[in-house]
Amino acid sequence: MTQGRFITLEGGEGTGKSTQARALAEALEKNGFKALLTREPGGTPGAETIRELLLTGAEEKWNIRTEALLFAAARAEHCTKLIRPALARGDWVICDRFIDSSRAYQSVCGEISDAEIMDLHRIGSENLMPDRTFVLDLPEAVASKRADARDRGDSDRIGGRDSRYHRAVMANFRKFAADEPERIALVDASQSVEAITEALMINLDGMMA
Template structure:
């Protein structure tokens, strides 16, 4: 059975990742693909157990190093219990946040040693690098406005509550990753209307599917 595809969605708060993942999943299922939608922190049973600890801020007093370790533990369980088995059986996996969020949130704005973060990432993902990462880019101030409107009367989570300056650093960090890894990352302008954003995402994904199909056909003909 052909290997599936692993696609991650990244970006700041309020960029519309969750909305766009659902739209893409519907489009891909309409084409006959098996699609698994998941998220981080969480996704698998073990990772979901860690999710509340992280988003509630319960781990915050222990510092970004502890948070990074918890994210890595959750990610390892997520990869091995959910993501890898789905990709190996040929599914398309769409994940709301993955390794780049740790690079940005704990590595850059948590000021953790890059060597520590690289070692932690290598253990956590165990080779499961996304085939495509869609970075939804949005001005940090507008993203926070959207996030506030979305949650209504609920309080801000551990990461939403931080200062505008921190959110701006995160936006630049995501863009820096995309510039450094252009073969994996595609930046999508999230200021556009929902349908226009969905169209840009679909175009990037369909190009990946076409490339994968061409490689498979070439291998079959050899």
């Protein structure tokens, strides 16, 4: 049986990751592939429980190291119980956020390094990496407006952090794309939903052969 493909959608708040993850899964299904749509943190019952712990409550609920450990724990569960079995079946797995979000978000404050986050990933998830990662990129003002409209004043404890934090997060994503162009593609998310999905499918064309 052919091994499946693992595709992740990344980016800051309000860039359209969830919309494109759904659209990409639907487009792959129409092209004859079995596509499994999932998200992080979450994807399995245990990981969804950790998601609730991470995203609700006051900002000071967790320090950044505890936050990184919780994300790593949720991901370990997700990889073991959902992602790896699906890939072994030959499915395409489309994930709304993965390890690059931990790298981008948890390393911003300087209390935990990118290398330490990757060490947690190696230990917890056996260093599983996506075959292709799409980083959706929008101007800050546009992304902020979209996120505000989505959340309607009820952001989660990470999404509700200040604009300086989210600016640094997006800078990290852009750096990852520059450093790893063979895996990570930076995508202009100011286009229409349909145009973005088409661009993603064109990028994946070689994997579908």
